[in-house]
Amino acid sequence: MTFKEEINRRRTFGIISHPDAGKTTLTEKLLLFGGAIQEAGAVKSNKIKKGATSDFMEIERQRGISVATSVLAFEYNGIKINILDTPGHKDFAEDTFRTLTAVDSVIVVIDVAKGVEEQTEKLVEVCRMRNIPMIVFINKMDREGKDAFDLLDEIEQKLGLKVVPLSFPIGMGYDFKGIYNIWEKNINLFSGDSRKDIEETIEVNDLASSELDTLVGDVAAETLREEIELVDGIYPQFNKDDYLSGQLQPVFFGSALNNFGVRELLDCFVNIAPKPRPKNSEERLVLPDEDKFSGFVFKIHANMDPNHRNRLAFIKIVSGEFKRNTPYLHVRHNKKLKFSSPNAFFAEKKEIVDVSYPGDIVGLQDTGNFKIGDTLTEGEVLNYKGIPSFSPEHFRYINNADPLKSKQLYKGIDQLMDEGVAQLFTLELNGRKVIGTVGALQYEVIQYRLEHEYGAKCTYENLNVHKACWVEADDIKSEEYKEFLRVKQRFLAKDKHGQLVFLADSAFSLQMTQQKYPNIIFHFTSEYN
Numbered sequence: 335m336t337f338k339e340e341i342n343r344r345r346t347f348g349i350i351s352h353p354d355a356g357k358t359t360l361t362e363k364l365l366l367f368g369g370a371i372q373e374a375g376a377v378k379s380n381k382i383k384k385g386a387t388s389d390f391m392e393i394e395r396q397r398g399i400s401v402a403t404s405v406l407a408f409e410y411n412g413i414k415i416n417i418l419d420t421p422g423h424k425d426f427a428e429d430t431f432r433t434l435t436a437v438d439s440v441i442v443v444i445d446v447a448k449g450v451e452e453q454t455e456k457l458v459e460v461c462r463m464r465n466i467p468m469i470v471f472i473n474k475m476d477r478e479g480k481d482a483f484d485l486l487d488e489i490e491q492k493l494g495l496k497v498v499p500l501s502f503p504i505g506m507g508y509d510f511k512g513i514y515n516i517w518e519k520n521i522n523l524f525s526g527d528s529r530k531d532i533e534e535t536i537e538v539n540d541l542a543s544s545e546l547d548t549l550v551g552d553v554a555a556e557t558l559r560e561e562i563e564l565v566d567g568i569y570p571q572f573n574k575d576d577y578l579s580g581q582l583q584p585v586f587f588g589s590a591l592n593n594f595g596v597r598e599l600l601d602c603f604v605n606i607a608p609k610p611r612p613k614n615s616e617e618r619l620v621l622p623d624e625d626k627f628s629g630f631v632f633k634i635h636a637n638m639d640p641n642h643r644n645r646l647a648f649i650k651i652v653s654g655e656f657k658r659n660t661p662y663l664h665v666r667h668n669k670k671l672k673f674s675s676p677n678a679f680f681a682e683k684k685e686i687v688d689v690s691y692p693g694d695i696v697g698l699q700d701t702g703n704f705k706i707g708d709t710l711t712e713g714e715v716l717n718y719k720g721i722p723s724f725s726p727e728h729f730r731y732i733n734n735a736d737p738l739k740s741k742q743l744y745k746g747i748d749q750l751m752d753e754g755v756a757q758l759f760t761l762e763l764n765g766r767k768v769i770g771t772v773g774a775l776q777y778e779v780i781q782y783r784l785e786h787e788y789g790a791k792c793t794y795e796n797l798n799v800h801k802a803c804w805v806e807a808d809d810i811k812s813e814e815y816k817e818f819l820r821v822k823q824r825f826l827a828k829d830k831h832g833q834l835v836f837l838a839d840s841a842f843s844l845q846m847t848q849q850k851y852p853n854i855i856f857h858f859t860s861e862y863n
Contacts (some may be wrong), residue, residue, distance in 0.1 A: 337655065337691070341622050344693030345607045346416040346650075348433050350458075351443035352451035356473040360443055360590040361419045365408055367600055405648060405695045407678055413604045416695055432706060432754065434460055435718075436632040436650035438608045438693065439467040441599070442493075442583075443590075446472055446479030446506070450492040458493045465580035467608055470497065471599055476524070476589040478507035483564070486585065495583045496576075498569045501598050503587040504550050504558050511550045513587055514538070514558060515598045516565070517572075521549060524594055574606055610693035613652045615709070615716040620653050622692035627654030627662065628711040629696075630718040631704050634752050645749060646677065646697040647704040654712065656690040665709040665717060673698050705831075706754050725858040726757055726770030729799040729837070730777060735791035746788035750780055751830055759802065759827035759835055768827060768837070769794075770802055798839050802827075803856035805834040818851045 335343075351357045406417045418433050434440070440461050444450060461468055472485060480488070486497050504511040504521075512523040520537045538546060541562060546555040576582035584602065588595015610622040620628055633648040649656075656662075661670040677697035678687045690696045698704075709716050734743050747767070751758045756771040771777060777794060784790045805826075807815045819826065825837045836856060838844035848856060 338623060340691040341693065342609050343412060344414050344416065344610055344691060345439070345604065346418070346437055346610065346693045346695070347439045347441060347603075347607060348418040348430075348437040349441045349443060350430060350434075350454070350461075352445070352448070352453040355443045355445040355448070355451070355454075356590045357443045358419060360441070360471065360473065360596065361406065361417055363590050363593045363596045364415075364417060364600060365406060366593065367410060367597060405697070407695070410600065411604055414694075415604075416693065418695070430457060431460055432632050434464070434466065435630075436648075436695065437466065438611050439469070441603070442468055442470045444470060444472050444485070444489065446474045446485065446587075447477060449480055449485060449488050455492060458495070462494065462580065467578050467580055468495070468583045469599070469603060469607075470495070470583055470585040471590075471595075472585065472587045473590050475503050475506055475513075475587050475595065476510050476592055482506075482561070482587065486569075489583075489585070496570070496581060497583050497585045498572050499565050499587075500572060500584045500602055501586045501588070501595060502558070502561060502565060504554050509554070510589075511554050513595050513598065514541075514562065516562070517584075517598065517602050521546075522595065522598065523549065524589075524592070577606060578608055610652075613718060615718050617714075617716055620716065622653055624653040626712040626714065627656050628652050628709065628714070628716055629656060630710070631706055631708045634700065634704060634706060634754065645700040645702070645752070647700040647708075649696050649698060649710065651690055651692050651694050651696065652718070653692055656694075656696055658686070658688045662710045663713050663715075664703060665711060665715055666705075667703065671703065671710075675699060702752070705752060725802050726772055727801075728772075728774050728777070729759075729768055729770045729797045729802070731795040731797050732767050732769050733793045733795060735793045739790045742788045743784065743790035743792060746784045746790050747780075750783060756780060757802075758830050759837065762826040762828065763824055768797055768799075770799075799837045800840045801838050801844060801858065803836045803838060803844070803858060804829070805836050806855040806857060808853065812853065814851055814853055818847075818854055822847065 349357045349361055406419065408415055408417075418437055434457070442454065442458060442461075444454065458468070470489060472482075479485075482499075482503055486499065489495055489497055500517040501513050501515045503513055510524055512521055514521050523536065536549065538549075541559050546558070549555075550558070570582065572584060573582060577584060584606070586595060586599045586602070588599065590596060612619050612621045614620075615628075629649045629651040631647045631649055635646050635648070656676065658676055659672055659674055661672040663669075664671050675686045676690065678685050678690065678694070687696065707718070709718050732747065734740050736743075747758060747769075750756070756769050756776050759768040759770060760766070761768065769777070769780065771780075781792055781794075784792055807818075809815060822836060825839065827835045827837055829835050836847070838847065844856070848854075
């Protein structure tokens with residue numbers, strides 16, 4: 335295959351939703367169609383001994399939630415699909431925001447009973463800001479939930495989307511008969527037998543035919559005819575260009591747990607989803623089909639294999655071919671690095687790849703060279719934009735609970751902070767370590783991973799901080815800046831990269847400080863420099 339053909343057959347997307355809407359289950363079922371796994375495991379059910387393939391951290395298995403973004407790849411009908419399964423829990427939203435910088439399109443999963451939830455609103459807003467094409471999948475149709483039209487209204491109003499249904503449910507919950515696929519004009523009957531991997535579809539070209547009554551019964555058939563007529567009347571025709579520019583969102587219905595309606599989603603996705611897209615760097619717009627390789631780090635994961643203290647940097651390839659054992663420029667360090675075993679993923683299983691193309695995600699063994707947002711190129715100085723660290727909302731002192739293990743503790747904290755799980759601040763006054771996170775659940779994850787992966791124990795102490803602000807001063811020799819450093823000494827810390835941070839103890843004190851020192855700028859994300 336030529337380089338251009340390789341690019342054209344790649345689709346890289348993320349799955350986003352509120353926790354529990356069935357995102358990880360949907361990922362599993364997509365893999366099942368790709369022939370990548372033989373039997374899918376549900377996240378919650380204890381009866382199924384096999385856990386979900388994409389949840390590979392012990393804490394995820396215990397709690398039944400995903401806390402890290404996992405990367406999965408499979409082939410389907412000649413198309414190479416890369417899925418980034420993101421955590422839905424809001425405490426891990428930062429990881430999800432970063433992942434959205436590496437995808438070309440998104441599938442939004444919505445629970446039929448709960449409708450649009452708060453976390454989904456935030457994530458969809460980020461996608462809309464970046465005009466990322468979205469497909470909506472309304473899940474759990476085999477349970478009682480909201481009326482299909484009410485749900486479509488809610489999606490339009492709460493998420494600000496313009497939807498067009500490409501499949502439509504026949505009944506719901508106990509009366510759920512199946513799905514009419516508007517996109518392909520056929521009906522998929524629901525048997526409720528989750529052992530059947532793939533349901534059979536029956537072609538129905540004409541909804542008026544009596545064949546429909548025979549398939550689903552008179553009442554359901556009549557209702558479906560009326561509903562499809564309404565759909566035709568209310569919603570616009572599907573237009574691929576509008577979808578690709580983020581102006582129109584196709585909607586599919588189904589039940590991921592029962593593997594129902596997933597094939598329709600996948601077949602349509604493969605057809606319409608965007609190929610790898612150009613990406614903006616600070617210097618210029620980079621196109622996927624350029625000869626020269628470039629890519630950026632959007633995620634770092636320590637201990638993919640707890641038996642070996644290894645770190646993997648996940649790189650999204652933006653342009654050119656990434657080849658094994660070829661030296662590439664690490665732009666921030668201005669030095670050449672080469673990688674003898676770049677990995678492609680299938681959850682925790684990895685394979686070494688010789689060549690990867692734009693759209694692919696590659697894992698590189700990292701000994702501490704990378705941080706999130708770093709760029710690799712063939713020599714050109716490029717810096718890809720848009721991967722911020724947010725100002726944390728929770729702050730705690732971290733204390734060493736086992737003095738004999740302090741080396742392990744500091745190494746563990748260091749590596750987990752590189753992953754972007756949380757941020758580490760060191761107080762200027764006494765050198766105490768403070769961990770700041772976006773959500774409280776992260777403290778448990780850090781404590782658990784320090785103990786199980788690094789053999790170190792820690793305790794926490796609350797710290798009253800309202801916001802962490804990165805400090806920027808034009809003139810560090812000015813009297814104003816010197817006075818700020820002296821007066822606010824107790825509230826100053828350095829972040830991991832040595833940038834000065836002001837830890838304001840209340841909204842009021844932050845406001846007073848801003849008024850008192852007008853020439854000092856306080857930033858709420860670290861990506862100002």
